[in-house]
Amino acid sequence: MPANVRRNQRIATVQTIGRLWRENVTQGHQLDLTGLARVYRMLRLIRRAEERVADIYPSDKIKSPVHLSIGQESAAVGVCDALNPEDIVSGTYRGHATYIAKGGDLNAMFAELYGKVTGCAKGKGGSMHLIDMAHNVLGTSAVVGTTIPMGLGVALAAKRRNQKKVVAVFFGDGATEEGVFYESLNFAALHKLPVIFVLENNGYAIHEPQVKRWATDRMCERVETYGIPTTLVADGDVLAIRDASVKYADRARRGDGPGFIEARIYRWREHVGPGLDFDQGYRSEKEFEPWAARDDVERIGRMLPSDIRAKLDREVEADVEAAVDFAETSAFPQLEELYHNVLAR
Ligand SMILES: Cc1ncc(C[n+]2csc(CCOP(=O)(O)OP(=O)(O)O)c2C)c(N)n1
């Protein structure tokens, strides 16, 4: 092929990708008042639950390390609000938000963090290993990237059984550097699996910024080449994330295969632990300011009539305090629990 034809083809490809890219930048969408109230309540519940975790943490009553999603709630809430109860989520060690947004039992989550026998993993898993199969929360994992293929396996089973279930697979920007991420994209696209890939892009893998790890930040373009439609939500808008999730859940249920959402969001607290870490030198408070100013918990809260918002806030406080009480008053596991639900050869 002559060089000028090859060059023109290359330009056409770049232009097509550019157009797709622009179309995928969503603008934010409307919900009725009931829907807004539901979304706000969930955002607020996750925020307050994690703020309580952060308060309690220094007392050493919480026995496991905690990776908080404070500031990142919109990804889990936007996606899970678009799912049905029988749909499934596969999440990461930064999984409190995913677990709560999918309807995971809050009492059992707090009890798990306290290491109590009433915890969702009987006190043996801690914060990074939340599970609630009654609400279709698959077990989360500390091993980066692993819950992507696990989610795909469940999606493959659901498809073979013709169950019309959708699996939302959550992962961080660091997880996209694992080879299994790309294998999973290809496998899901090839077999038209009912998956929503949800990249929670907070710009960091521990302390390493994305600019030092990725040659370009155009992840959606890369994913499009697998034949998967994508949506970039560059400001983490919960309503735009919800809208994309509705679209991809419908598509997946029709049998047309996976969709991909990149939600750019910001982790407000340290990578692991309850504190702020702007004194660590790897990121600046200035970078955080615009994210704090457009906090979705506040933004969505302001869309509600103040009496409705106040009532929801009271309910949330009661739910969180009940969960803390439940954890505090539950028993630790008996010693023999060490031998239950353990695989040994
Ligand atoms: C396979 C594997 N490699 C490395 C680690 C160490 N590790 C723990 S968290 C993390 C960063 C992951 O970053 P990202 O996926 O962006 O998630 P985030 O913590 O930002 O939510 C790494 C490398 C791990 N747990 N598992």
Ligand SMILES: [Mg+2]
């Ligand atoms: Mg990250």
